[in-house]
Amino acid sequence: MQPKLTEAELAERMEAIKVKNQSRTERHQRAAEDEEAFKEAEQARKAIDTQTRVQTRKKKSEIDKRRKELEYVVLLSPTILCVMRFISVNLSNVS
Numbered sequence: 290m291q292p293k294l295t296e297a298e299l300a301e302r303m304e305a306i307k308v309k310n311q312s313r314t315e316r317h318q319r320a321a322e323d324e325e326a327f328k329e330a331e332q333a334r335k336a337i338d339t340q341t342r343v344q345t346r347k348k349k350s351e352i353d354k355r356r357k358e359l360e361y362v363v364l365l366s367p368t369i370l371c372v373m374r375f376i377s378v379n380l381s382n383v384s
Contacts, residue, residue: 294302
């Protein structure tokens with residue numbers, strides 16, 4: 290059996306418990322705030338990643354479109370030149 294605490298010892302012990310509880314409460318609050326900040330930062334990062342992916346996809350699509358147009362022009366260039374020469378020759382023969 291433990292001896293009875295004096296009023297001063299009891300008050301001291303209660304104060305120590307109160308300080309300890311307050312410290313735990315503050316730690317818990319900081320952890321909750323850190324978790325919330327992390328979630329917000331993660332959400333912002335994901336939004337930026339999504340936006341970057343969309344922009345990259347659009348740029349790639351535009352590059353592919355221009356490449357196909359250029360390939361089409363390059364492929365048609367000899368044909369167009371041939372047709373233009375043919376027309377030129379035929380027009381000069383008509384005169």
